[in-house]
Amino acid sequence: MARVKNSGTSRLIDPLPIYIMWLREMKRMFRVKARLVSNLLMPILFLAFLGIPLSLVSANGSEMFGLPPGVDFLDFLAPGIVGMTILFSSLMGGASVVWDKEFGFLKEVMVAPVSRFSILLGRQAGAMTISIGQALIILLLAALMGVNFQNSPIVLLSIVFMVLTGATFMGLGLILATKLGEMEGFMSILTLFQMPLFFMSVALFPLELMPGWFRYIICLNPFTYGVDGLRGTLIGVSNFPLLLDFVVIFAWAAVLAGLGTHFFSTMEAD
Amino acid sequence: MMDILEVNDLTKKFGDFVAVDHISFTLQEGEIFGFLGPNGAGKSTAIKMLTTILNPTSGEARVCGYDIVRERDAVRRNIGIVFQDPSSDRFLTGRENLRYHAVMYHMPRREIEKRIDEVLELLDLKGRENIPIKDCSAGIQRRFEVARGFMTRPRLLFLDEPTVGLDMQARVRLWSYINKLREEEAITILLTTHYIEEADYLCDRVGIIDHGKIVALDTPQNLKDVAGRETVRVEVANGRGTRFADALREMEWMRDIEHDGKEIRLGVEDGESRIPQILTVASRMGVPVTSVEVVRPSLEDAFLHFTGKTIREEEGNLQDLRKARRRRRR
Numbered sequence: 001m002a003r004v005k006n007s008g009t010s011r012l013i014d015p016l017p018i019y020i021m022w023l024r025e026m027k028r029m030f031r032v033k034a035r036l037v038s039n040l041l042m043p044i045l046f047l048a049f050l051g052i053p054l055s056l057v058s059a060n061g062s063e064m065f066g067l068p069p070g071v072d073f074l075d076f077l078a079p080g081i082v083g084m085t086i087l088f089s090s091l092m093g094g095a096s097v098v099w100d101k102e103f104g105f106l107k108e109v110m111v112a113p114v115s116r117f118s119i120l121l122g123r124q125a126g127a128m129t130i131s132i133g134q135a136l137i138i139l140l141l142a143a144l145m146g147v148n149f150q151n152s153p154i155v156l157l158s159i160v161f162m163v164l165t166g167a168t169f170m171g172l173g174l175i176l177a178t179k180l181g182e183m184e185g186f187m188s189i190l191t192l193f194q195m196p197l198f199f200m201s202v203a204l205f206p207l208e209l210m211p212g213w214f215r216y217i218i219c220l221n222p223f224t225y226g227v228d229g230l231r232g233t234l235i236g237v238s239n240f241p242l243l244l245d246f247v248v249i250f251a252w253a254a255v256l257a258g259l260g261t262h263f264f265s266t267m268e269a270d
Numbered sequence: 271m272m273d274i275l276e277v278n279d280l281t282k283k284f285g286d287f288v289a290v291d292h293i294s295f296t297l298q299e300g301e302i303f304g305f306l307g308p309n310g311a312g313k314s315t316a317i318k319m320l321t322t323i324l325n326p327t328s329g330e331a332r333v334c335g336y337d338i339v340r341e342r343d344a345v346r347r348n349i350g351i352v353f354q355d356p357s358s359d360r361f362l363t364g365r366e367n368l369r370y371h372a373v374m375y376h377m378p379r380r381e382i383e384k385r386i387d388e389v390l391e392l393l394d395l396k397g398r399e400n401i402p403i404k405d406c407s408a409g410i411q412r413r414f415e416v417a418r419g420f421m422t423r424p425r426l427l428f429l430d431e432p433t434v435g436l437d438m439q440a441r442v443r444l445w446s447y448i449n450k451l452r453e454e455e456a457i458t459i460l461l462t463t464h465y466i467e468e469a470d471y472l473c474d475r476v477g478i479i480d481h482g483k484i485v486a487l488d489t490p491q492n493l494k495d496v497a498g499r500e501t502v503r504v505e506v507a508n509g510r511g512t513r514f515a516d517a518l519r520e521m522e523w524m525r526d527i528e529h530d531g532k533e534i535r536l537g538v539e540d541g542e543s544r545i546p547q548i549l550t551v552a553s554r555m556g557v558p559v560t561s562v563e564v565v566r567p568s569l570e571d572a573f574l575h576f577t578g579k580t581i582r583e584e585e586g587n588l589q590d591l592r593k594a595r596r597r598r599r600r
Contacts, residue, residue, distance in 0.1 A: 010343050020373040024359065031361045031402070104357035108418075111321055112374035113346040269323045 010115040017114040018122035025126025043085045043138045051077040066208030071237055078142040079234045080203030083227040085135045090166040091194050093127025094173025098181035110269035120264050124170055131166045150236045158233040164249045165226030171256030178263040197223045207239045222252035274299045274426050274458050279329035282315050289315040291482035302452060304473035305462040308581050312482040313462035314354060317430050321351050334425055350424035352415050354431045360404035364414045368421055375422040389417040393447050409440030429461035445471055470569045478576050486576040490569055497572035501565045502541040504534045507558040514557045
């Protein structure tokens with residue numbers, strides 16, 4: 001049988017392999033039910049057991065929380081928790097390349113005649129889909145808990161901030177995974193990043209409530225701008241102008257995702 | 271016959287350690303070639319270079335005419351690889367793993383399902399293709415990896431320690447599938463193994479590799495012939511051996527002879543055909559023969575001959591321990 005195989009190099013963007021990598025992420029997600037449940041559990045607990053009690057307190061005076069008059073704490077918290085969902089799942093999604101390495105599947109993918117960029121694009125598209133899907137579920141649950149979202153088409157712009165926040169932390173996850181993935185206890189290292197990123201931001205409390213030097217740290221944290229953008233678009237309250245949020249998180253996304261892609265493209269398959 | 275693989279002075283160093291040391295050989299279309307050597311001899315490193323996973327330190331190699339460094343993608347399109355360690359997605363089914371692999375290798379969609387049925391048939395995997403890989407036995411998992419390796423009809427298939435970690439029964443089954451694969455798909459195979467029997471049973475030619483160098487390369491039979499000749503071992507009732515041995519020494523086909531009065535070792539060619547004559551001499555002299563055995567040199571003897579060690583001596587216990595630990599972790 002004559003088999004003619006062309007000798008050109010792989011295309012940078014190779015649609016079917018990208019699709020198949022995306023599909024794989026979807027199937028894995030739905031097949032590992034425990035992961036699905038545990039990813040949603042934490043944000044739900046935060047909303048219900050932190051948000052609702054503090055919302056009762058804030059009803060007696062929103063200014064003691066540094067909130068603008070008339071803004072309920074649960075409303076304020078909901079975008080932060082949506083952001084948290086994205087932060088955790090995209091860090092994990094970006095780093096999941098480590099798991100593929102651990103279980104050998106990465107090698108199978110890396111020796112295929114497909115550009116690394118396409119491999120990465122498919123995987124990260126999968127991780128992004130999962131991340132945003134979870135965020136939308138949390139949004140829906142928040143609405144059911146009585147969170148008052150903005151009644152305006154601006155709400156739809158929140159998707160932009162979800163994608164950019166996702167891209168930023170998938171990039172960070174990827175960087176950490178390619179550089180430290182071989183280390184024993186990599187998961188603990190990931191937690192070491194994810195907790196400070198979450199707490200040292202405006203996800204839980206307004207900037208006004210924070211003591212002076214806390215604010216500097218918070219303003220250096222890219223996650224702050226993702227959350228602030230989400231809050232601005234979802235409930236119409238934010239610390240910074242939306243445009244500033246957009247520019248800062250966009251820049252972080254470009255740098256971290258770009259760097260992650262570079263490291264992934266040059267890493268050894270073995 | 272064309273050379274499907276040409277290797278010239280291929281070398282890989284990790285720091286000061288030379289894992290693969292200037293190896294050169296060629297592979298012809300349709301043959302099964304095996305690298306035989308202990309763990310750590312450099313077999314896997316050699317395969318990793320040929321499959322474009324690692325870059326060589328020096329030297330070059332061409333797969334189907336394509337350079338392994340400069341024409342990496344063309345090489346990848348023409349080869350199939352079965353890695354030493356499992357590399358399937360454990361949460362996906364066998365069929366999904368095969369399908370995804372085919373898409374990654376740009377197999378036309380309409381061909382994929384038909385080809386999956388073919389490879390499932392060939393490896394007796396029908397009925398197990400819809401079970402997640404993690405729920406399959408080690409032997410079945412391995413067969414799915416082999417199936418995936420030749421799914422896209424590669425011209426050259428690499429099998430890195432294909433039967434490591436399998437029990438004897440599963441190993442022998444996999445051997446028969448590999449043979450069947452060669453017959454039905456006219457595929458060229460390069461495998462590595464540290465099992466003597468595996469190299470002997472499967473390979474047309476064997477390269478004995480030790481400390482990164484190919485120390486011998488020939489058909490298993492020729493390697494054995496170099497290692498030593500056939501021996502006929504005759505056991506006689508005590509005390510009668512000396513006279514009997516003297517009588518046998520007179521035969522013109524006798525090469526050399528050793529005896530200790532009870533056991534006589536005859537170095538001959540084509541030993542089996544000499545047994546009737548040996549027995550005739552014995553009965554004429556009234557020597558009671560208690561057993562006759564033809565001992566052929568094994569590939570094990572050949573390995574000993576070329577490396578000065580048995581393959582088991584070379585396998586550090588540490589290596590095995592580490593490997594076992596790594597497998598358990600998965």
